[in-house]
Amino acid sequence: MIALLAEVPYWGQSLLRVLGGLVAVLLPAGTIVYVFLFKMMSFMQSRLGPMEAGPYGSMQLFAEVGKWLQKEDIVPDRADARIFKMAPIIVLVSTFLLVVVVPFGPEAWFTDFETGVFYALAVSSVSVLGILIAGWSSANKYSLLGGLRAAGQLIAYELPMVLAVMGVVIQAGTMNLQKIVVAQNTGSMFGIDAIGHPYVISQFFGFIIFMIAIQAELTQAPFDMPIAESELVSGYMTEYSGFRFLIFFIGEFATAGVFAMIASVLFLGGWGVPFTWFGWTSIDDVANWMNFVGPLIMFTKMMLLVFIIMWIRFSYPRLREDQLQRFAWKGLIPIALINIMVTAILKVVF
């Protein structure tokens, strides 16, 4: 694949990378919106969901996109217009920045950083800025409340996310996401090669903490105080309409997809299946067709994790702001720290 790509000129490669990035972000977003938000939520609520636009309502997302695109561009009079317009773009840009570091196959990746994990965690915090300035610049008391709540919540839950990932890094011995995938698929558990070494089993608590932290970073129920539809109408998104709201909307689900991809890379073995199934021993042995099948496997694992995120979102009421702060600071962080300690001890001992 690299050999193929080497023949394409540099501008061609960049174009392919940009298109690939767009697909990698928007395709999961669209699928998640249709399968989970429209259909799964409806079925869990004993109703059918959109059925008119396209067969079984599959074109509903396109209809909604078209609707939002043709709306009037409203900026409130007293809002800070420049920052108001920047906010949704910052949120979406952080998703694109995050996806470039996710490996989709042995050679299907955008960038291969040695410090991939570090970069991913750093860049995922950029969206927090977008949310904060959306809430502040809207000149609306409800948005302000939403923005303030978001500030506290998102910063509080960054820490458990980082600490949960530390366990994985200690086990894999590297921060490179591609090498973490390979370590999971070439490892073995309890002496059995055939299941590889998915960190979801050995880092079970880290996995749980990471999933809870993502739920909070995405402001999904039970952590959706910043949005809190029944109190704040839409929190920091209240004043946004039309195209800008579309960007927030797509950003929310795209980020869900990308976070799920990162979680599947870190905990479920990413794009791969245990290498012993095909007799490979290292990444150089992996066959070329894995570059096409890998993204599909990654997609499946991502959908599984998003299913869990959405399932919890539709079932639980929301925690109050002080309760969720207490949960993060007094509950998740101590557990994550203990997890790191135990992992480190076990890694050195064994």
Added chain:
Amino acid sequence: MAKVPGLVKGLGVTLGTLFKTTVNGSNTVQYPHEKETPPIRSRGVIALHQDNCTSCMLCSRSCPDWCIYIEAHKELAPPRREGGKPRQVNLLDRFDIDYALCMYCGICVEVCPFDALFWSPEYEYSEPNISDLLHDKTKLSEWMETVPEAPELEAGADKKKK
């Protein structure tokens, strides 16, 4: 016995509903492709049996919204038997019900002493223009075709039917 935490039970309810809806279908009736038949007594639209109406104005007066407009004139009709006097009858000029005002309470239907007004479960008569919601006596007479038979009553009811 360990109690299943409420959080897990709640997840079970949503998952169960998901499976039930996937397997059994949902309760949603996809209007306009499928339509539910409303019950017989359902108050959809009021139909007028013109021949019975003597324009006594009772319905018009008892309507809480004053949405029934009646105009009538008197005429002499031929006598019923040979050699009798000509009778005076009221003939309707105008009998309009304004469905934009009607609150579907049914007082007019109940109060009519001559059984000229009936309920029909038809409900699909919305118009883009609000003035088209004023149904005149021709339209009201057309609704008569949709009036169903009164339902059978439950056991123990008095058989005296009005």
Added chain:
Amino acid sequence: MTMLGDRQQLSYIASQAADARLNLELETEGMTLNIGPQHPATHGTLRIIARLDGEQVVWAEPACGYMHRGYEKLTEVRTFPQVTTLVNRIDWLGSFANEVPFILAAEKLMGVEAPTRAQYIRTILFELSRIANVSLFLGDLGVQLGAITPVFLAFRDREYVLNLIESATGGRFHPNFDRIGGLKDDLPAGWIDETRAVMKKLRSFCDQIEDLLFGNEIFQSRTRGIGVIPRDVALQYGLSGANLRASGVDWDLRRDQTLPMVWNKADWKVWTHPDGDSFARCWVRLQETRESTKIVDQLLGAIPSGPVMAKVPKIIKVPEGEAWVSTENPLGEMGYYVVSRGDLGPFRVKIRSASFNNISITPWLLRGVYVPDIVTILASLYFILGDIDR
């Protein structure tokens, strides 16, 4: 003498002024937030003016009246059947229950009692409207707290009850079925069996809501200890219905009053809860719904045969007098004080609606709570705007 140029000086002064404005804004007694009249949390157009200090409420006051429709004035120029129709629309979720006290007051003035069969059917329809009303409350409770699933389950199961009411009376939301002296019509065939089946479905709905919502630890941490109303405060503010019973007061007009209705023919219990917090109010309503299904089941098996209408003249002129009747409606105690001068219609009707008194406690109750708790408390007090504003 300054080193800054003119332009720089001007911009410096402007930024100082901006800072001063910001400080002024941040240092006032907090933010005044208008919750409503258009808001997802209030069941209609209720406006709550809250002074916030950060996320805590310092002072709150409800401003109702956005939905005032002038009921008491309207009744002065309507006849008794017309007023029955209007009165359906006060508490529009449990609308048969609004007609009953009014008709009972008119019957009291006339000295007429409805036949037993009519009394049974009246009570059954009254309890059905209670079930319809409170099952919506249970669903809505979830939405206010962030759980979006229960409300759809509530609407799904409420449809069964509304279909029942429609097949008997002709109207889903506004039955307009009660008449002075009895009921308009008898029940259609098969209604009793259908109702029994629906009651089973509703009991399983209550179990689902209990698993999905009440057993949920997050729900409990959001509602336990929030908005505690002590027993004497509840009595002082004139609360009624489940709000009162959740504060430990054993008060149920269905059991304590003698009216020509047949609640005493069924074996049921009054649920109270000692805590008086939001969880208690929600829990009491859940149990009341279950209890209502039991009452309906028992009464269904015991409906006597006979007429549904007493011997009353066609055109009813209610004799002179004044009568007060109140019943245990789904929202609380609803009463009508009917003054008649012997006409076709009442001279004056005073409507005592439960929600108006229930929200009178909000200024006292909302002091010092967080903004999310405002929504929890309002949800647990459960009011309907039509009932507050009439």
